[in-house]
Amino acid sequence: MRSRADQTVSFTLLPAERLADRVPKRLNLEAPEVTRLPARFLPLPARTPDSVVQLHVRGEGVDLSPPSAFGQGLTMRGGEASSALKFKSQEIIESATGPTVVTVLEAAEGFAATHFVHWPQDALFIRVWTGFVNLC
Numbered sequence: 001m002r003s004r005a006d007q008t009v010s011f012t013l014l015p016a017e018r019l020a021d022r023v024p025k026r027l028n029l030e031a032p033e034v035t036r037l038p039a040r041f042l043p044l045p046a047r048t049p050d051s052v053v054q055l056h057v058r059g060e061g062v063d064l065s066p067p068s069a070f071g072q073g074l075t076m077r078g079g080e081a082s083s084a085l086k087f088k089s090q091e092i093i094e095s096a097t098g099p100t101v102v103t104v105l106e107a108a109e110g111f112a113a114t115h116f117v118h119w120p121q122d123a124l125f126i127r128v129w130t131g132f133v134n135l136c
Contacts (some may be wrong), residue, residue, distance in 0.1 A: 007086035009103060010049035011117075013126070022054055050078065053113040053130050057081040084109055110114060110136040 014022060026046040034044050060080045084107035093100045098121040106112040114131040 008049050008083075009052045009085075009087050009105060009115075011052040013117075019095070051082045051085055051105075052103065052115050053082065053085055055079070055081050055085075055113065055132065057109075057111070081107065081109075081111070085113055088112070106135075110134065 028043040029046050035042070036043050036077045037044070056079050077110040085105035086107065088104040088106045090101065090103045093102060098119045102118055103115045104112060105115065112135055114133070116127075116129050116131070118127040120127065
């Protein structure tokens with residue numbers, strides 16, 4: 001999934017037999033307790049997608065506040081470098097071993113990440129890995 005607003009790319013895996021159960025994601029929260037908030041807080045996004053690639057570049061600040069969600073202790077998730085990555089391209093490469101989805105993300109700061117998802121033919125699993133390139 002790609003957020004059009006900031007070009008963040010996230011990843012959701014959905015089994016083919018559950019496609020009919022898929023529900024479109026809400027853009028904003030619309031419950032009465034939310035819509036009564038002061039206008040400066042609205043619209044309140046229903047979710048903020050996490051980047052498909054999480055990384056930390058030496059020298060970038062570390063948020064020492066308590067982690068959100070399920071982070072136990074200090075987490076590097078959602079750092080400046082991860083947020084800097086923006087969608088550049090995506091392609092599906094077909095091979096004898098199965099398809100691979102290759103997504104390239106780049107940051108204006110001079111680095112890029114390539115995210116790979118490979119589904120081996122007739123396998124009940126996928127293989128996921130990421131490559132990092134310093135463009136400077």
